[in-house]
Amino acid sequence: MQPLKGIVLKLVAVTCFITMTSLIKATAGHVPPGQSVFFRSFFALPVILGWLAVRGDLRTGWRTQRPMAHVWRGLIGTTAMGCGFAGLAFLPLPEVTALQYATPILxxxxxxxxxxxxVGVFRLSAVGLGMVGVLIVLEPRVTTLGADTVAVTEAVGAMIVIFGATCAALAQVHIRNMVREEQTSAIVFWFTITSTLLSLLxxxxxxxWPSGAEAGMLILAGVLGGFGQIFLTSCYRFADASVVAPFDYASMIFALAIGYFIFAEVPTPQMLLGAGIVILAGVIIILRERHLGLKRGKARAAKSIES
Structure with missing residues (x-):
């Protein structure tokens, strides 16, 4: 294990994804979310294929024994991606990022x-704390619902992002089940294929019809999404998931900076409070998972010695 290398790769992945999201947001006022999903998926495909070729897995890395599992993963994951992109047209980037932090909690x-x-009382308590944070972020959108057209639109946008976060959580649970029999490279490859095809619907x-600048941003978003997926996959080769997982929350720092300097979005104290609580809950869950993993490792080691 090389934890420092794993952490660096995770931060590079987070940077790729938040930059990709920012590019999608820059085009969201004109380009529909389904079209953004297409660009994100289709232009990630050459990057994924190049990655498989470098690994020597181009002939075998895409093979699967459970094609329908990939179809369901594609449906759920594409829905999650589309909802996230749709929310960017209605809400500030940091707020969308904060609401998407509900995914690991769910x-x-x-x-x-x-x-x-x-799931013991400890983790359930952390889940409850995380949900409180999400509600704090959502509260201004809910209480102003009906005040005017803008308020209604923002409330709908927030609900779409939450629905997307829920779908993303379901997709992750589905992947946990898939990795028992499927290669990671196959999961990445077939999701890229299915999300491309589904977006065409x-x-x-x-x-x-995007302008030249919009087309360039959308293509770059797809390329960055492909590289982000590769860096994310690679980071787990050098460090345990519990080590690199907390660095997901670096995306909030990047989102706040990009939102402020690029989109002139000033976060409210309430949004920052809610995001902080969600992040705290996520870190608690990660630390608990790490503690339980260490206990399981010691138990297995003791059992092997006894036998």
């Missing part, structure tokens, strides 16, 4: 529901 709940993972609902 993963704990869904893992208990669908994978029969044991939104074509009849009206795609916009």
């Amino acid at each position: 993963v704990v709940v869904f893992a208990g529901m669908f994978l029969n993972e044991k 939104t074509l009849p609902f009206g795609w916009a």
Whole structure:
């Protein structure tokens, strides 16, 4: 294990993803979310194929024994991506980022529901704390609902982002089940394919003809998304998930900076408070997972000695 290298790769992945999201936001006023999903997926494909070629997995890395599992992962994941992109047209970048932090918290709940993972009082308490943070972020959107058209639009945008975060959590739980039999490279490859194809279903609902600048930003978003996925996958080769997971929250620092300097978005104290609580809950869950993982490792080691 090389934890420092893993952390650096995770930070590079986070940087790729938040830059990708910023590019999507810059075009969100004109380009529909389904079209953004297409660019994000289609132009990530050459990067993914190049990665497989470098690894020597171009002939075998995409093979699967469970094609329908990839279809369901594609449906759920593409919905999550589309909802996240749709929310960028209505809400500030830091707020969208904060609401999407609900995903790792919901993963704990869904893992208990669908994978029969044991979820104790400690982690349930952290989940509850995280939900309080989400509600604090949401509260201004809910209480001003109906005040005017802008308020209604922002409230709808917030609900779309939360729905997307829920779908993302379901997708992650589904992936946990898939990795028992499927290669990581196959999961990445087929998601890119399915999200590209599924995004084309939104074509009849009206795609916009992007300007040269918009097309360039959308293509770059796809390329960055592909590289981000590779760096994210690679970081787990050098460090445990519990070591690199907290660095997901560096995206809030980047989102605040980009939102302020690029989009002139000034975060409210309430949004920052809610985001801080969600991040705290996420870190608590990560630390608990690490503690339980260490206990399981010691138990296995003791059992092997006894036997």
